[in-house]
Amino acid sequence: MVSPFCWGCLTRLRPTPRTLLPSPSSVSRGPAFHTSAVFHAGLRPGSGRGATAVSKFRQPSNASMKKRKKPVEKSRPPPVGERKAIRKRIVLSNPNALEVEGLQELSEETMVDSRLHGTALALPVPMLDQLRAVQAFKPNQGWSIFRRPCTILRQETLQLGRFFDKVSGDGEHKGPFVKKKIISGPSKSGKSVLLLQAMAMGFIKKWVVFTIPEAQELVSATSSYAPLSEEQPHLYVQNEATAALLSRTVVANKAVLSKLRVSQDHPALSAVTPGMTLEGLANLGVQDPASAWTVFQALWGELTATAAAPGLEKNFTPRPPILVTVDGLGHWMTESKYRDAEFKLVHSHDLVLVRHFLRLLKPGGDQPALPNGGALLYATSTTMNPPSVYAFDLILKRAAARAAGFKFNDPRFPRAEAYSNIDPRVLEALTSQKSKHAQEKKLGHQVLGGVTHDEARGFMEYFARSGLLQETISDEWVSEKWTLAGGGVIGELERIGRRLRVAA
Amino acid sequence: MVFILGVNFPERNLVKKALQSFFGIGNDTSARLLARYHIHPTCKVGELANKQVLDLTAALSDMKIENDLRRKVLDDIKRLRETGTTRGRRHALGLPVRGQRTRTQIKTAIKLNRVDRRL
Numbered sequence: 183m184v185s186p187f188c189w190g191c192l193t194r195l196r197p198t199p200r201t202l203l204p205s206p207s208s209v210s211r212g213p214a215f216h217t218s219a220v221f222h223a224g225l226r227p228g229s230g231r232g233a234t235a236v237s238k239f240r241q242p243s244n245a246s247m248k249k250r251k252k253p254v255e256k257s258r259p260p261p262v263g264e265r266k267a268i269r270k271r272i273v274l275s276n277p278n279a280l281e282v283e284g285l286q287e288l289s290e291e292t293m294v295d296s297r298l299h300g301t302a303l304a305l306p307v308p309m310l311d312q313l314r315a316v317q318a319f320k321p322n323q324g325w326s327i328f329r330r331p332c333t334i335l336r337q338e339t340l341q342l343g344r345f346f347d348k349v350s351g352d353g354e355h356k357g358p359f360v361k362k363k364i365i366s367g368p369s370k371s372g373k374s375v376l377l378l379q380a381m382a383m384g385f386i387k388k389w390v391v392f393t394i395p396e397a398q399e400l401v402s403a404t405s406s407y408a409p410l411s412e413e414q415p416h417l418y419v420q421n422e423a424t425a426a427l428l429s430r431t432v433v434a435n436k437a438v439l440s441k442l443r444v445s446q447d448h449p450a451l452s453a454v455t456p457g458m459t460l461e462g463l464a465n466l467g468v469q470d471p472a473s474a475w476t477v478f479q480a481l482w483g484e485l486t487a488t489a490a491a492p493g494l495e496k497n498f499t500p501r502p503p504i505l506v507t508v509d510g511l512g513h514w515m516t517e518s519k520y521r522d523a524e525f526k527l528v529h530s531h532d533l534v535l536v537r538h539f540l541r542l543l544k545p546g547g548d549q550p551a552l553p554n555g556g557a558l559l560y561a562t563s564t565t566m567n568p569p570s571v572y573a574f575d576l577i578l579k580r581a582a583a584r585a586a587g588f589k590f591n592d593p594r595f596p597r598a599e600a601y602s603n604i605d606p607r608v609l610e611a612l613t614s615q616k617s618k619h620a621q622e623k624k625l626g627h628q629v630l631g632g633v634t635h636d637e638a639r640g641f642m643e644y645f646a647r648s649g650l651l652q653e654t655i656s657d658e659w660v661s662e663k664w665t666l667a668g669g670g671v672i673g674e675l676e677r678i679g680r681r682l683r684v685a686a
Numbered sequence: 687m688v689f690i691l692g693v694n695f696p697e698r699n700l701v702k703k704a705l706q707s708f709f710g711i712g713n714d715t716s717a718r719l720l721a722r723y724h725i726h727p728t729c730k731v732g733e734l735a736n737k738q739v740l741d742l743t744a745a746l747s748d749m750k751i752e753n754d755l756r757r758k759v760l761d762d763i764k765r766l767r768e769t770g771t772t773r774g775r776r777h778a779l780g781l782p783v784r785g786q787r788t789r790t791q792i793k794t795a796i797k798l799n800r801v802d803r804r805l
Contacts, residue, residue, distance in 0.1 A: 262698075403726045406733070418724075521721035 272319045273326035274310060280649035281329050288333070288382055293343035300640035302332040305382055312385050315433040317395035318378040322565065324676050328648050334672070336372070336637050338630065339379050342557075346383045349503050349555045358503065358555030360622045362543055364511060364612075366578055367630030369564040370673025376630060377507045380559050384505035389556065390435050390485055392427070394539065397510035398566050399423070401530045403519035410475075410534055418520065419534050424474035427535070428467040428481070436461060443497040445490040448480045456494055460484055475534060482538075488553050503556035508539060511560045512568035515608045531607050540611050543625060550619040572598075573608035581627030632670025635661060641672065645679040688731045688739060691746045697732025704731055705742070709805070710751035719745060756805045767801050777801055 286292050288303045305313065310331065313319060325331050333339070349359050365373050377393075384391040394400065400423055410417040432439065439461040448454045451473070453466055460481060467477030490498035508514075514536050517527040530536050542551045542558055551558065562568065562578075579596040588595045598604050612625065633641065639660045645651040653659060667674035687694045695704045705716040720727060723741045725734065734742075750758060766774030776783045782795040798804070 404728050406726055406729070408724050520726065521717070523722050523724070525718050525721045 270321055272314070272321055274319065274331050276327050276329060279327060279329040280647065282332075282644065282647045285332065288379075288386065290347075290386055293335075293383055293386065294340065294347050296340060298335050299337065299340060300634070300637040301335055302640060302644040303335050304330055304332045306386075309382060309385050312391075312434040313378065313381060316381060316391060316393040316430050318381050318393070320374055320395075323375065324680065327650060327680065332644065333375055333379055333382075334633065334637055334641050334644070336633055336672075338376055338628065342376070342380055343383055345557065346380075346387050346389075349557075350387045350389070358550075358553060358621055360550065360552045360555060360619075361557040361559075361626070362545065362551070362623065363557070363559050363626040363628055364543075364578065364581070365559060365561040365628050365630055367562075368668075368671060370671050371630045371632065372672045373561040373563070373630050374509055375672075377509055377559055377561055380505060380507060380557065384557075385434070387503075388438050389503045389505045390431070390438055392431055392504065392506045394427070394508040394510075396566065397508050397536075397563075398513040400533060400536055401513050401518035401520070403521075407520050407528075407533070416522070417532055417534055417537070418522075418528055419475045421471040421474050424478050424535055425468055425471035428464045428474060428478055431481075432461055432464045432468060438502055439464065442484070442499060442501065444484060445494045445498040446480075446483055446487055447491050447494075448483075450476050451480055454480070457497060478535075486553050501554045503554055504552050505556055506539060506542065506558045506560075508560040510563035510566050510568065512562050512571060512574060513566070514540065515571040515574040516569045516605070529607060531611060544611055545622070545625050550622055555621070571605065571608060572602050573605045574612075576604070577609065577612045578627060581625070582629060585627065632664070632668065633672050633675070634670065635664055638664045638667070638670050638675055641675055642679060651679055688734065689743075690731075690739060691743050695731045697730060699731045701725055701729045701731055701734060701742075702727055705746075708746065708751050710749070710755040711746075759805060760803060763801055763803055774801075777803075 282302070285302065285304050286298065287306050289306070292298055292303055307330070319325055319331070345359070345361055349357070365376060367373055381391050381393065399405070400420065405420055405422045407418045407420050409415045410419045440459050442460045444454055444456060444458045444460065444463055451463075451466065454463060463477065463484065464481050467474040467481075485501050485504055487498075487501060514530045516530060518530045518533060520528040520533070522528050531540060539560075541547070543560060576596060576598055583592075583595050632638075635657075639655065639657070642651065642655055642660055642663065646653065646655055663675065663678050664670045667678055687696060689695075690704060691708070693704075693707070702716050702720060705711050705719060706713070711719075717727065719742065720729070722745070723738050725738060763774070763777050767778055768774070773783050777799050778801050780796050780799050781788060782792055783799060786792070786795075
């Protein structure tokens, strides 16, 4: 070992251990004339060895440097389903908001009244249960800040209202017209609320309303599936999802379905009796999900019947029009998360429920999609992280180009890019062909943008009259907010309305 | 409680996790098994139909899993040792088998590589 002393000069090169040398602190701790600190130091407990205390090598001297273990939380997680219930909870009323005076309700008269364009119309209270049953309200929409749920009567809503009136009104133009439309648009532009308004109008006009509130849920492999039959092993039926659809339909359309009776033969369903109501028929599928798909087909057959089967004429009454709404169509345009027996992904179009609703949308079939009239409104969604499908985007672009007046031969008409690996099934399912039926229009496409200035003003006035906004609403002010909301995107306008409430 | 291959699983467990609890079945094999019997990946054990439980049990009993698989792995190592291969010798010495360096970082090999390996 090397000696701590240099033999040449005998000076100390390394610090010797303190035990050998007198500690500097014990020599002088303060001025010589001041002795109290030294005195107290000697009295301190634990300093008995005082000057001779040696700091240990490479050990923390400060006790507070030690890391303390975090206390483990031992609380139990909430019961099963509670967190989801909170996440999905929909609050439709805020008792702190003011009641808006002179508020009109959505009704047969108001939904086509163009004088009310741009004003807020309340949804009738008895209808709220129906709308809840079809899951028309979404948790991320701002229903909970107002006294009662209202919607703005915008231009698109009025158009829709006129169509509903045309199909089930008494005018000379009455007839079983069918509207087929894909609704797209930027985020928060009110696509789902437009569907809600359509559903509300459907309930007012006593249509039968079928809804798929989240298209994603049918393809995300979160409910049971099974091959349809031995003969068609590549088609898959989703019994639970079908039973849920039947359940929604029965609860929401009870008044209509309970007045209609079975008028067709259903050899596949032994439990069906001739005088049975359609409500009873649909309930068969709700009670026994294994037969839900057969029941759904039977119910659809009944509702689209134009005449009774022979021998069952006394049970037949004319069928009402049908409204079908689907929210989040983009999810249906690609492969689902389900797998077949060979572990390949199942295409969404091979799920019978999805196939059924997409086949309705396809124009140019031999049979009219809805022989008794009605509307098929399929909206895209931006909030549910839709997959990017090139073929679907192309179809939407083409529809927009066609609406702008470009012909297929026009060089400006959108074409598929080379090597874009386009999905032929998507292209085939939605390619527009000329309809063979006079009352059925081509597949339409509506891009929902921002609201107009007038509509924005009506919307902001509704905020003010609900007591949420303490501003003087002038044209200039509305114009500013309209611009801030990205050109009147209604969801952004709502956010601005909310934010101002906090600032005021 | 549902019996799958003689093991009792609580009904709230995922079928996929229940399958993966068997030695020799991992993510891929369990996913393929589920797909073969048309069981969706978020299915709980309690939601299985009787037939699906029987199908799964039948499929599992045909597969080489659990003790059969353990025995096979041990037999393989023993065979390598008895035929005097390098791999067998390295197992016996408790050293890395696949040509890794041995200057550092061989703790796993020291721990695991045995002729009578723990499984």
